Amino acid sequence: xxAPLIPKVAREPxxxxxxxxxxxxAAKIRPVLERVCASGDFSPEATRKALAGYDARVFRPDxxxxxxxxxxxxxxxxxxxxxxxxxxxISVEGTxxxxxxx
Numbered sequence: 001x002x003a004p005l006i007p008k009v010a011r012e013p014x015x016x017x018x019x020x021x022x023x024x025x026a027a028k029i030r031p032v033l034e035r036v037c038a039s040g041d042f043s044p045e046a047t048r049k050a051l052a053g054y055d056a057r058v059f060r061p062d063x064x065x066x067x068x069x070x071x072x073x074x075x076x077x078x079x080x081x082x083x084x085x086x087x088x089x090i091s092v093e094g095t096x097x098x099x100x101x102x
Contacts, residue, residue, distance in 0.1 A: 004089070005061050005069035005082045009102055012094040018077030022092030025072065025079050029054070030090060037083045044068050047083060057101075073101040 014022070029051065036050045047058045047068045055073045067084035078101035081090035096102055 002084065005065065005067060005084075006071065006080050009096055011078075011096055012099075014092065014094040015076045018075065018094065019092060021074040022077035022079050025054070025074055026081075026090045026092055029072075029079075030088065033081070033083055033088045033090070037086070037088050040085070042066050042068055042083060042085070071101045078102075 032050045033047070036046050039046070044058045044060055047070060048056065051058065051070060051072065056070050057072075058068055058070045060068050065084075067082055069082045070080070072079040076095065078093050078095055079090065080093060080101075081088065
């Protein structure tokens with residue numbers, strides 16, 4: 001399995017409220033992102049369009065990689081993920097020490 005596109009950073013513990021908010025959002029966006037993945041369009045623009053309406057940052061950390069990463073801020077949590085050929089990964093984590101999602 002390839003290394004994650006989003007580097008690991010120190011995060012605060014995930015609160016119960018943040019876990020609920022993040023898990024609900026992850027369940028809502030997964031089918032949308034799976035359709036983008038199945039389409040074979042791994043451009044940041046396609047993922048931004050799929051996540052329109054959310055506080056999402058979509059990026060490709062390395063132009064040599066086929067895939068994109070995203071970070072969505074929800075109350076007291078971060079929803080992180082990536083799309084690569086045949087794979088959608090989504091996780092819910094706590095914010096950084098500065099209460100941000102990176």
